[in-house]
Amino acid sequence: MLLRHTPKEIKERSALTVNPAKTCQPVGAMYAALGVHKCLPHSHGSQGCCAYHRSALTRHYKEPVMAGTSSFTEGASVFGGQANLLEAINNIFTIYNPDVIAVHTTCLSETIGDDLTQITNKAKEEGKVPDGKYVIKANTPSYVGSHVTGFANMVKGIVDAFPVNTGHKTNTINIIPGYVEPSDMSEIKRIASEMGIKTIVFPDTSNVLNGPQTGKYDMYPSGGTKIPDLIKAGDSKATIALGPIASGPAAKALDTKCKVPCEILKLPIGIKATDEFVDRLRILGGVSVSEEIKTERGQAVDVITDMQQYFAGKKAALIGDPDQMVSLAGFLTDIGMKVRHVVTGTSGKKFEKRIREAAGEDVNVKEGGDYFYFHQLIKNEKVDLILGNSYSKYISRDEDIPLIRFGFPIYDRVGHQYNPCVGYRGAMRLLENILNALLDRQDRDALEEKFELVM
Amino acid sequence: MEKLKILEGRRGQVFEKGKDAFKLNCGVKSTSGAVSQRACVFCGSRVVLYPITDALHLVHGPIGCAAYTWDIRGSMSSGPVINRHSFSTDLREIDVIYGGAEKLYKAASQLIDKHKPEAAFIYSTCIVGLIGDDVEAVCKKLSEEKKIPVINVDSAGFKGTKKDGYKAACESIAKLVGTGDISMIAPYSINILGEFNLAGEAWIIKDYYTRMGVNVNAVITGDGRVADLKRAHGAALNVVQCAGSMTYLAEIMKKKYNIPFIRVSYFGLDDMTSALYDVAAFFEKNPEINERAGMVVKDEMDAIMPGLLRYRKALSGKKAALYVGGAFKAFSLIKALRVLGMDVVLAGSQTGNKEDYEDLKKICDDGAIIIDDANPQELSRYITEKKADVLIGGVKERPIAYKIGIGFCDHNHERKIPLAGYAGMLNFAGEVYSSVMSPVWKLVLRNDTFGQKRSRP
Ligand code: SF4
Ligand code: SF4
Numbered sequence: 001m002l003l004r005h006t007p008k009e010i011k012e013r014s015a016l017t018v019n020p021a022k023t024c025q026p027v028g029a030m031y032a033a034l035g036v037h038k039c040l041p042h043s044h045g046s047q048g049c050c051a052y053h054r055s056a057l058t059r060h061y062k063e064p065v066m067a068g069t070s071s072f073t074e075g076a077s078v079f080g081g082q083a084n085l086l087e088a089i090n091n092i093f094t095i096y097n098p099d100v101i102a103v104h105t106t107c108l109s110e111t112i113g114d115d116l117t118q119i120t121n122k123a124k125e126e127g128k129v130p131d132g133k134y135v136i137k138a139n140t141p142s143y144v145g146s147h148v149t150g151f152a153n154m155v156k157g158i159v160d161a162f163p164v165n166t167g168h169k170t171n172t173i174n175i176i177p178g179y180v181e182p183s184d185m186s187e188i189k190r191i192a193s194e195m196g197i198k199t200i201v202f203p204d205t206s207n208v209l210n211g212p213q214t215g216k217y218d219m220y221p222s223g224g225t226k227i228p229d230l231i232k233a234g235d236s237k238a239t240i241a242l243g244p245i246a247s248g249p250a251a252k253a254l255d256t257k258c259k260v261p262c263e264i265l266k267l268p269i270g271i272k273a274t275d276e277f278v279d280r281l282r283i284l285g286g287v288s289v290s291e292e293i294k295t296e297r298g299q300a301v302d303v304i305t306d307m308q309q310y311f312a313g314k315k316a317a318l319i320g321d322p323d324q325m326v327s328l329a330g331f332l333t334d335i336g337m338k339v340r341h342v343v344t345g346t347s348g349k350k351f352e353k354r355i356r357e358a359a360g361e362d363v364n365v366k367e368g369g370d371y372f373y374f375h376q377l378i379k380n381e382k383v384d385l386i387l388g389n390s391y392s393k394y395i396s397r398d399e400d401i402p403l404i405r406f407g408f409p410i411y412d413r414v415g416h417q418y419n420p421c422v423g424y425r426g427a428m429r430l431l432e433n434i435l436n437a438l439l440d441r442q443d444r445d446a447l448e449e450k451f452e453l454v455m
Numbered sequence: 456m457e458k459l460k461i462l463e464g465r466r467g468q469v470f471e472k473g474k475d476a477f478k479l480n481c482g483v484k485s486t487s488g489a490v491s492q493r494a495c496v497f498c499g500s501r502v503v504l505y506p507i508t509d510a511l512h513l514v515h516g517p518i519g520c521a522a523y524t525w526d527i528r529g530s531m532s533s534g535p536v537i538n539r540h541s542f543s544t545d546l547r548e549i550d551v552i553y554g555g556a557e558k559l560y561k562a563a564s565q566l567i568d569k570h571k572p573e574a575a576f577i578y579s580t581c582i583v584g585l586i587g588d589d590v591e592a593v594c595k596k597l598s599e600e601k602k603i604p605v606i607n608v609d610s611a612g613f614k615g616t617k618k619d620g621y622k623a624a625c626e627s628i629a630k631l632v633g634t635g636d637i638s639m640i641a642p643y644s645i646n647i648l649g650e651f652n653l654a655g656e657a658w659i660i661k662d663y664y665t666r667m668g669v670n671v672n673a674v675i676t677g678d679g680r681v682a683d684l685k686r687a688h689g690a691a692l693n694v695v696q697c698a699g700s701m702t703y704l705a706e707i708m709k710k711k712y713n714i715p716f717i718r719v720s721y722f723g724l725d726d727m728t729s730a731l732y733d734v735a736a737f738f739e740k741n742p743e744i745n746e747r748a749g750m751v752v753k754d755e756m757d758a759i760m761p762g763l764l765r766y767r768k769a770l771s772g773k774k775a776a777l778y779v780g781g782a783f784k785a786f787s788l789i790k791a792l793r794v795l796g797m798d799v800v801l802a803g804s805q806t807g808n809k810e811d812y813e814d815l816k817k818i819c820d821d822g823a824i825i826i827d828d829a830n831p832q833e834l835s836r837y838i839t840e841k842k843a844d845v846l847i848g849g850v851k852e853r854p855i856a857y858k859i860g861i862g863f864c865d866h867n868h869e870r871k872i873p874l875a876g877y878a879g880m881l882n883f884a885g886e887v888y889s890s891v892m893s894p895v896w897k898l899v900l901r902n903d904t905f906g907q908k909r910s911r912p
Contacts, residue, residue: 014561015557015565016561016565017521017543018542019541020521020545023518023523024519024522027519040490046495046581046612046613047612048494048496049495049520049581051493051851053523055851058850058851058853059850062854063854064831064854064858069487069488069489071486071487071489088487091488091489096832107516107582108585111551141517142517143517143546143582144547146518215860216835216860217831217839218858219831
C-alpha cells in the first residue's frame with residue numbers, strides 16, 4: 001500500500017511538509033484572472049512555474065489554459081526582470097491581443113524584488129499598453145500564503161485596476177463569489193437573477209473553464225466578467241463577498257476605493273449558509289425571495305428529512321480550502337453527521353475558531369496542515385466518509401473509507417466544472433453524493449440476509 | 456483565413472517542408488511573453504530521478520514546486536514506493552530571508568531516519584539557487600551522518616530548460632554509479648538508459664532482452680533501485696532509449712568506465728526490432744543471442760500483426776499532428792504512424808536541436824509543418840489548416856485537440872497503457888484508432904445539426 005509509512009503516532013514536524021494540502025499562490029491568481037473576459041494571465045518568473053500552473057488548471061478543468069511567462073534566465077534572476085516584463089507586455093499585446101494582461105509574480109521575481117507597479121507604469125509610459133487595454137497585477141510569493149491567497153490577491157488586483165466611483169450610485173449589487181468552481185459562479189449568478197437582482201459577479205470563470213465543445217479553439221472564450229462591468233462595479237450600491245479569505249480583501253479594497261459598502265458572508269455551501277446569502281440578497285435588493293428559490297430549498301431539505309437516518313452520527317473527515325471547509329463542516333453538522341477532522345493547508349489564525357463554531361468544540365482542527373497529518377488523524381479516529389480533493393484518494397484507499405471529491409484539484413473525475421455545490425441545488429448535489437457513497441458502502445458490506453432493495 | 460501572426464522572435468522556428476528553405480532556429484530561449492509549452496530545469500531532473508523508488512526525493516523550495524510534482528508522473532514500481540510521496544521544506548518568508556539550510560538539514564534528517572531510504576536526492580529549486588543555501592554542505596554532512604548517499608540535484612528552474620534538468624539528473628546518477636560491487640554481474644549484461652516505466656514499459660523491454668539471453672543490469676531509471684545504479688558500471692553495454700535525457704550519462708560512463716553505448720528507440724516495430732538486433736550484434740561473440748532475438752521478434756510480431764492490420768485498414772490515409780518533448784521521439788512516432796498508413800502533417804518538439812530538425816525535415820512529407828517550441832495558437836492553427844485527424848502530445852495539448860474536435864493520444868507523462876515494444880505498438884494503434892474513430896466527433900455541433908441547411912460555399 002502506498003501510504004503504509006504513515007504512523008499512527010503524531011509527532012511535531014517543524015521543518016517538513018509531507019504531501020501538501022495546498023499549492024502555491026500563482027495558480028490561484030491565474031484562476032482568478034481567467035474570470036475576466038479576454039484576459040491573459042502572465043507569470044512573471046521562470047518558465048517552469050507557469051508550465052506547472054497551466055498543467056494543474058488543465059488537469060482540473062480539462063480545458064486549455066493560456067498564460068504568458070517572462071521566461072526568466074540566470075541574467076534576469078541577477079539583474080532583475082524588468083526588461084523581460086516590458087518585452088513580454090509588448091509581445092503579448094501585439095500577438096495575442098488580449099484586453100487585459102494579469103501579471104502575477106512568482107517566488108523568484110518576488111525574491112529579487114521586482115516592483116510590478118513601477119514596471120507596469122513604465123510599460124504604459126513607453127506606449128507598450130495600447131489604448132483601452134489594461135495591465136493588472138498581484139504579488140503572489142508562495143513562501144507566504146497558498147493558492148487561496150493568490151486568488152484573493154488577484155481579485156484585489158482586479159479591484160485596484162477597474163472600478164470607478166462616478167458619483168452615480170446604481171441599483172446593482174457586486175458579488176465576489178470566492179474560490180469556487182465555474183459552475184458555482186454561474187449558480188450564484190442564477191440565484192441572484194432568479195430573485196430579480198441586478199448583479200456584477202467577478203471574477204466569473206463560467207464559460208471560460210467549463211466552456212462548450214465548439215469545434216474550434218478560442219484563445220478567449222465567451223465567459224469572464226467584462227471590463228465595462230468591472231468599471232461600473234465602483235458605482236454599485238453594495239458588495240457581497242463570499243468567503244472571507246478568498247473574497248474579503250477585494251471587497252474591503254473596493255469599499256475603501258469607491259465607497260461601496262461590503263458584507264462578508266460564508267460561502268453558500270449548505271442550507272444555512274445559502275439562507276444567509278439569499279437573505280442578504282433579499283435585504284440589499286429590496287425584493288422578496290421567489291417561489292422558485294423556496295421550492296429548491298424545500299426540495300433539498302426534503303432529501304435530508306427523508307434520509308436523515310442514514311446521515312445520523314456518520315463521521316466525516318474534511319480537507320481543503322478554509323472558506324469551503326467552514327461552510328462544509330456546518331452543512332454536514334446540520335444534516336446530523338459528525339465532523340471529526342478538518343485540515344486546511346492554508347495558514348490562518350481564525351480557522352480553528354470558525355470550524356469549532358460550525359462543527360462543535362471537540363473536532364480536530366489544523367490550519368497549515370498536510371495530508372500526512374490528516375492521515376494520522378484518521379488513523380487515530382476512523383471516519384465513515386472523507387471529503388477532499390483527488391489527493392485524498394490515497395488515504396481513502398489505504399483506509400478503505402469512501403471519498404467524495406471536493407475542492408481543488410480534482411484530476412480524476414468530472415462534474416465539478418459543470419455542477420454546482422453552492423446554493424440549494426448545490427446542496428442537493430452534495431447530499432446526493434454523500435448518500436450514494438454511504439449507501440453504496442452499506443450495500444457493499446451488507447450480509448446476504450440484510451441486503452435490502454428499498455433503502 | 457486571416458494570417459496567423461508569428462512572434463517576431465519566433466519566425467525562424469516554424470518551417471513548412473517544400474516551401475521554406477531556411478535552417479530552423481532552435482535551442483533558443485522562449486521569447487518573453489510567449490505562451491510556451493516548455494518547463495524548467497527542476498521539472499527535467501525531477502521526471503528523470505522520480506522513478507528511483509527506494510530513494511528519498513526532497514524538494515527544497517516553496518511548496519508549489521513539490522505540490523505540482525507530487526505523483527504527477529506515473530512510474531510503476533515492483534517494490535518500494537517512497538518516491539511517490541511529496542516531501543518539501545515548504546520555505547517561508549523567514550527562510551528566504553535568513554536562509555533555509557538549517558530547515559533542510561532538519562527535514563532531510565527526520566525523513567531519512569523514518570524511511571530509511573537507500574539514497575536521498577535533494578532538489579534545489581529557483582529560490583534556493585537565488586538565496587544561495589549551501590545545499591552541497593548539508594548533503595555532505597548528511598551523507599556522513601546517515602551513511603547513505605545524499606545528493607544535491609542542482610536544479611534551479613531559471614538556469615535553463617528541461618534539458619538542463621536532464622543533465623543535472625545524469626550528474627546525480629553518475630555520483631552513484633561505480634560505488635557498488637560488480638563481481639557477480641553476468642557477462643552479457645546491459646543497462647537500459649532513459650526508460651522510465653511510466654506504464655510498465657521497462658518490464659516489457661526487460662522481458663524481451665531476458666528472452667534473448669541478455670541480462671538487464673539496471674534500468675535507468677524506470678522501476679529503479681539505488682543498488683542497481685551503484686552497480687551500473689558493471690554492464691557491458693549502455694542502451695540509450697530516451698536520447699534527449701540520457702545520452703549525457705552514457706557519455707560520462709563511456710569516459711569513466713569505458714562502457715560503449717548505442718541509441719535505440721522502443722517505439723514502433725522497426726525501431727523496436729533494431730533495438731533488439733543491435734544489442735545482439737554487440738554480443739556477436741555469442742551468436743545464440745542473435746538467433747534468440749530473431750525468435751523474440753517473430754513471436755511478438757505474429758502476436759500483434761492481425762490486430763495491427765485491422766487498425767491499419769481503418770486508419771489508412773488519416774492525418775496526424777505531433778507535438779512532443781524531445782525530437783527523437785518524433786522520429787519513432789512518424790515511422791510508427793506510417794506503419795498505420797497515416798500521414799504526419801505537423802511535427803514539433805519543445806527541445807529539438809539543429810540535427811534533429813534537419814533529420815525531421817528529411818523524413819517528413821512535403822507540406823508538413825516543422826515547429827520548435829510552439830504555442831497553442833500556432834498549434835491549433837496549423838492543425839486546423841492541415842486537417843489533422845489526431846494530435847499526439849502531452850497534457851496541455853489534450854484539451855486543444857478536443858476543442859477542435861479531433862482525436863488525441865497522450866505520448867507523455869500521463870500514460871496508463873504502455874506504448875513501448877510490440878505490444879505497445881498495438882496499444883498505440885488501438886488508442887489512435889479509438890480516438891480518431893470515436894463516434895463522438897459525429898456529435899460535434901454542425902450547421903445542419905438542428906435542421907438548418909449547411910450554407911453552400
Ligand atoms: S521554475 Fe523554478 S520555481 Fe518554478 S517550478 Fe521550476 S524550479 Fe520551481
Ligand atoms: S517557485 Fe514559487 S511560484 Fe513557482 S512553482 Fe514553486 S512555489 Fe510556485
